[in-house]
Amino acid sequence: MNILNRIQGILSPLGHDLSFAGAYLIETLIALIFAVTVVAGMVYFFRKYMARVQNRIGPNRVGKFGVLQVMADGLKLMQKESIFPDGRDDLPYKIAPIIVFLGLILAFIIVPYSNLYWFGSLTVTHSNVGIILIFAILAIMPIGEIFAGISSNNKYAMLGALRAVAKDISFEVPMMLSILAIIMIASVNTSQPLNLQNIVSVQNIPFGILEPIGLFIFFISMIARASYSPFDMGESDSELVTGDTTEYGGLRFGLFYMGLFGTIFLGSMLVSVLYLGGGSGPYESSIGFIWFLIKTIVLVVISLTVWLSMPRVRIDKFVNFGWKILLPLSFINLVITGIIILGGIA
Amino acid sequence: METTKPVNKYVELNMGPQHPSTHGVLRLKLLLDGETVKRVEPVIGYLHRNAEKICELDYYCDSLLYFDRMDYVNSLSMEAGFLEAAEKLLGIEPPERAKWIRTIMAELSRIASHLVWAGAYGLDLGMLTPFFYVFDLREQLLNIFTEASGSRLLTNYMSIGGVYQDFNDKIIYMIKDFINSFPKKLEEVFNLFVKNDIFISRTKGIGILEKDVAISYGVTGPMLRGSGVDYDVRKAEPYLMYDKVNFDIPVSYAKDCLGRFLVRYEEMRQSVKIVKQAINKIPDGPYFNPKAKKSLMIRLRGEGEAYGRTESSKGEFGVYLVGDGTVKPYRVRVRSPTFKNLSVLRELGKDVMIADLVAISGSIDLVFGEVDR
Numbered sequence: 001m002n003i004l005n006r007i008q009g010i011l012s013p014l015g016h017d018l019s020f021a022g023a024y025l026i027e028t029l030i031a032l033i034f035a036v037t038v039v040a041g042m043v044y045f046f047r048k049y050m051a052r053v054q055n056r057i058g059p060n061r062v063g064k065f066g067v068l069q070v071m072a073d074g075l076k077l078m079q080k081e082s083i084f085p086d087g088r089d090d091l092p093y094k095i096a097p098i099i100v101f102l103g104l105i106l107a108f109i110i111v112p113y114s115n116l117y118w119f120g121s122l123t124v125t126h127s128n129v130g131i132i133l134i135f136a137i138l139a140i141m142p143i144g145e146i147f148a149g150i151s152s153n154n155k156y157a158m159l160g161a162l163r164a165v166a167k168d169i170s171f172e173v174p175m176m177l178s179i180l181a182i183i184m185i186a187s188v189n190t191s192q193p194l195n196l197q198n199i200v201s202v203q204n205i206p207f208g209i210l211e212p213i214g215l216f217i218f219f220i221s222m223i224a225r226a227s228y229s230p231f232d233m234g235e236s237d238s239e240l241v242t243g244d245t246t247e248y249g250g251l252r253f254g255l256f257y258m259g260l261f262g263t264i265f266l267g268s269m270l271v272s273v274l275y276l277g278g279g280s281g282p283y284e285s286s287i288g289f290i291w292f293l294i295k296t297i298v299l300v301v302i303s304l305t306v307w308l309s310m311p312r313v314r315i316d317k318f319v320n321f322g323w324k325i326l327l328p329l330s331f332i333n334l335v336i337t338g339i340i341i342l343g344g345i346a
Numbered sequence: 347m348e349t350t351k352p353v354n355k356y357v358e359l360n361m362g363p364q365h366p367s368t369h370g371v372l373r374l375k376l377l378l379d380g381e382t383v384k385r386v387e388p389v390i391g392y393l394h395r396n397a398e399k400i401c402e403l404d405y406y407c408d409s410l411l412y413f414d415r416m417d418y419v420n421s422l423s424m425e426a427g428f429l430e431a432a433e434k435l436l437g438i439e440p441p442e443r444a445k446w447i448r449t450i451m452a453e454l455s456r457i458a459s460h461l462v463w464a465g466a467y468g469l470d471l472g473m474l475t476p477f478f479y480v481f482d483l484r485e486q487l488l489n490i491f492t493e494a495s496g497s498r499l500l501t502n503y504m505s506i507g508g509v510y511q512d513f514n515d516k517i518i519y520m521i522k523d524f525i526n527s528f529p530k531k532l533e534e535v536f537n538l539f540v541k542n543d544i545f546i547s548r549t550k551g552i553g554i555l556e557k558d559v560a561i562s563y564g565v566t567g568p569m570l571r572g573s574g575v576d577y578d579v580r581k582a583e584p585y586l587m588y589d590k591v592n593f594d595i596p597v598s599y600a601k602d603c604l605g606r607f608l609v610r611y612e613e614m615r616q617s618v619k620i621v622k623q624a625i626n627k628i629p630d631g632p633y634f635n636p637k638a639k640k641s642l643m644i645r646l647r648g649e650g651e652a653y654g655r656t657e658s659s660k661g662e663f664g665v666y667l668v669g670d671g672t673v674k675p676y677r678v679r680v681r682s683p684t685f686k687n688l689s690v691l692r693e694l695g696k697d698v699m700i701a702d703l704v705a706i707s708g709s710i711d712l713v714f715g716e717v718d719r
Contacts, residue, residue: 312472
């Protein structure tokens with residue numbers, strides 16, 4: 001029994017179709033609110049954590065312990081004047097931040113959040129091909145980055161977009177191959193291995209233990225997807241000003257910024273779903289969501305620590321790393337997965 | 347109609363003067379072939395304040411202010427450099443205690459400068475965290491400077507004939523406290539760099555500066571020592587009290603950015619060594635030559651010419667003064683080490699990637715107050 005059915009039950013006087021449509025809408029809204037809250041929380045947590053790492057205090061003026069700092073910054077960004085560069089390609093320039101943020105938000109409605117007491121699961125779409133859907137949605141986000149880069153009429157932005165493209169194509173193949181290994185190993189115990197809920201439920205042994213190489217590749221891919229140091233080639237702070245987002249300001253910049261932090265959280269959620277068993281743990285049926293969040297937050301902390309302690313990799317070295325190390329490793333991972341399946345360990 | 351327009355394969359890119367990694371107001375005109383830099387042309391002058399000319403319009407003692415503002419992260423070495431020339435010209439010898447104090451302060455200032463450089467170099471390569479650690483360390487130094495001179499950055503501490511005020515027990519205690527705790531903390535911070543494989547891969551073998559190129563461009567300081575030349579004014583032509591202390595000149599034969607990084611790291615440790623010896627050797631006595639007491643200072647007259655050279659944290663800092671017998675210098679000229687070091691960027695920045703160019707220009711240790719003056 002999850003939120004969807006409860007809402008549908010409340011709306012049932014409207015008739016079957018209407019009530020389901022209403023329930024989906026309302027639950028999507030709830031998921032969106034969750035996503036935005038998470039992103040805002042991530043920004044606050046990042047700033048506080050970064051301050052701790054760097055011997056600083058961090059935001060502490062707006063609200064108790066600076067918790068309202070994010071809102072204050074958001075309001076400031078909204079009030080800012082929109083400055084458009086001359087000679088821009090208008091439509092791509094304007095929709096680029098929306099694409100990035102939309103791709104992020106859409107992914108949040110598919111992630112299999114586990115149950116939480118009476119509320120049930122927050123997941124809106126229980127698709128049988130959820131894993132394909134989520135990576136299709138993730139593949140939308142780079143389009144936003146590229147649009148931003150090529151439409152700004154700025155050489156820095158263009159170089160940033162070129163770097164982002166080079167980065168994207170070098171990690172996405174290994175990433176999808178490591179996903180393939182997940183699907184292979186999940187298909188042993190379930191007839192629908194593309195369903196994210198099934199992938200979570202068949203992880204008696206977390207896949208991260210069975211496939212440590214896959215976990216490694218996927219985690220690196222998620223760092224590169226979210227595009228933060230050491231793999232923030234699209235942005236390349238100190239070299240290309242801010243890369244593809246150079247010409248953006250105000251709320252549009254804010255959307256990119258939220259996209260970045262949302263993707264860190266999303267990537268951590270995906271790692272915990274695919275490799276660490278998602279919401280599985282003791283008392284899974286009632287507090288699975290808590291387990292899921294704990295795993296995710298631990299991964300977020302690891303990600304942020306990596307971010308704060310690493311310099312940027314040079315783009316050609318990352319491309320080499322993607323094609324010459326990650327790709328062979330992901331094939332080896334496939335072979336190992338096959339051996340595990342044949343050996344009957346899974 | 348067949349008009350073939352020549353297709354320009356290269357992209358011109360203006361890096362700076364407002365750019366996060368050009369350390370102030372350097373402008374680099376780049377010619378890019380994709381990510382590769384085909385040509386780099388540094389354009390300077392955005393922070394030109396005419397300091398030399400202003401010095402010519404001022405009394406000798408007032409000129410010191412403008413030297414503070416040249417290399418503003420290393421102001422005490424700048425003061426020592428000016429006084430080296432000015433005291434030769436004016437014929438005023440500071441007492442021994444003042445010389446020791448100047449030696450200590452110049453070395454502490456060198457540490458402060460190298461710390462800022464290390465933090466900024468981390469930022470250039472995309473590392474945020476070490477920046478805050480080194481500024482934390484530097485804060486202790488700035489407290490020492492504040493205690494001595496009343497000012498953090500632009501100290502105006504030394505003056506013709508001595509120093510502004512004597513070391514008291516508190517300053518000596520602070521310095522001792524600092525040099526005892528510093529090497530360990532420094533190692534901790536530098537492990538963040540040198541134990542990081544990405545940092546090594548970004549700096550090792552990048553920006554190779556050959557010995558003869560470096561010498562022909564007049565490169566000095568850690569840049570030159572990073573190319574394997576054992577040259578340091580402190581040893582070659584000792585000034586202040588450097589011939590009375592025992593220290594080594596670190597030299598790297600790697601010729602790359604990593605070599606320069608390690609040279610600076612070792613220099614900081616050697617500076618600590620110098621300060622440690624000097625703080626125990628300070629003799630009692632006056633800290634100021636009464637010939638240049640404050641009420642008479644603006645009446646000091648210089649005749650002839652004098653050149654003083656010192657080793658600032660960036661390289662050989664030379665000051666050339668010509669006096670015509672009046673209370674103001676006739677000509678002031680500064681040999682700025684960073685200006686010479688920057689000129690070699692044209693050689694280093696050929697056929698490298700943009701990311702490497704940032705790493706190379708960061709390793710020069712640019713401070714634009716001094717380049718443009």
